[in-house]
Amino acid sequence: MSVPTRRIIDLCHPITDGMVTYPGFEPPKITTYISREESTTRLAPGVSYHVGRLEMIANTGTYLDTPRHFHANGYDTAGLPLHRVLDVPAVVITATQLRKIGPDVLNDAGELAEHAVLFHTGWSRHWGNDAYFTNSPFLTEHLVAELIAANPAVVGIDSLNIDDASDPKRPAHQGLLGAGIPIIEHLTALSELPARGARFTAVPAPVVGMGTMPVRAVAVV
Numbered sequence: 001m002s003v004p005t006r007r008i009i010d011l012c013h014p015i016t017d018g019m020v021t022y023p024g025f026e027p028p029k030i031t032t033y034i035s036r037e038e039s040t041t042r043l044a045p046g047v048s049y050h051v052g053r054l055e056m057i058a059n060t061g062t063y064l065d066t067p068r069h070f071h072a073n074g075y076d077t078a079g080l081p082l083h084r085v086l087d088v089p090a091v092v093i094t095a096t097q098l099r100k101i102g103p104d105v106l107n108d109a110g111e112l113a114e115h116a117v118l119f120h121t122g123w124s125r126h127w128g129n130d131a132y133f134t135n136s137p138f139l140t141e142h143l144v145a146e147l148i149a150a151n152p153a154v155v156g157i158d159s160l161n162i163d164d165a166s167d168p169k170r171p172a173h174q175g176l177l178g179a180g181i182p183i184i185e186h187l188t189a190l191s192e193l194p195a196r197g198a199r200f201t202a203v204p205a206p207v208v209g210m211g212t213m214p215v216r217a218v219a220v221v
Contacts, residue, residue, distance in 0.1 A: 008218055008219075009192050009221060010189065012218075013124075013188055015030075015214060019060075026057055028055065028056035029056070030053070032050065032051070034050065035050065058214075061214045062202075064182055064204050065184075065185070068209075069177060069212050076211055077205065077207050078206040078208045078209075084182055085116075085200075085203055085215075086201050086203060087199050088199065091115045092120050092190055095119055096121055096122040099137050099138070101140060103145075112147070113152065116156065118156045118200070119139065119155075119156065120193075121158055121159050123160065127186075133160060136160035137157070137159045138164045138165075139157070141175075144176060154202070156184035156217070187217060198220060199219065200217070200218075202217035202218070
């Protein structure tokens with residue numbers, strides 16, 4: 001009997017020195033703390049190591065927001081329930097022709113519970129260009145209400161912001177995180193996933209007090 005081929009798809013943008021994730025946010029700095037040359041002075045001949053230094057804000061690259069990001073009493077990345085982000089069945093909703101993504105894109109909201117709901121807008125094609133920061137797709141307040149009622153494990157999008165960046169109410173962040181549903185922004189390669197059937201994982205470092213952290217988001221198909 002043949003064994004089905006398993007594909008692992010990387011859904012993250014790599015973090016590079018000086019990259020811009022969101023306009024106005026300080027870019028990461030990747031430098032050296034202990035060089036290989038320095039390490040040779042304390043090791044046996046032919047042995048060396050490198051220790052890097054990374055300085056960055058939490059909202060860098062592909063990252064996950066926990067409720068602490070918008071709600072002071074919400075759980076942080078150290079308190080994130082792992083069942084929400086580890087080997088979760090994924091539902092990919094394609095909305096590549098929309099900027100304002102409303103509830104019409106949901107075929108059956110009742111089947112989203114405990115799933116990773118990932119919105120494929122195609123906007124990640126602009127990553128690394130100024131076009132990424134202007135007129136990016138987002139979820140409407142009405143869609144957010146439908147999602148909260150459906151109770152997914154996590155909600156992600158391959159766009160600049162899950163909210164309209166010009167809306168100070170931030171209904172998606174305020175509502176989803178208030179309901180305990182984490183958010184992942186700046187995903188990529190969602191076009192490589194089927195509408196259903198993939199398994200999704202995106203685990204951040206467990207840092208106490210941090211509401212947001214970069215993740216390595218992957219899908220297994």
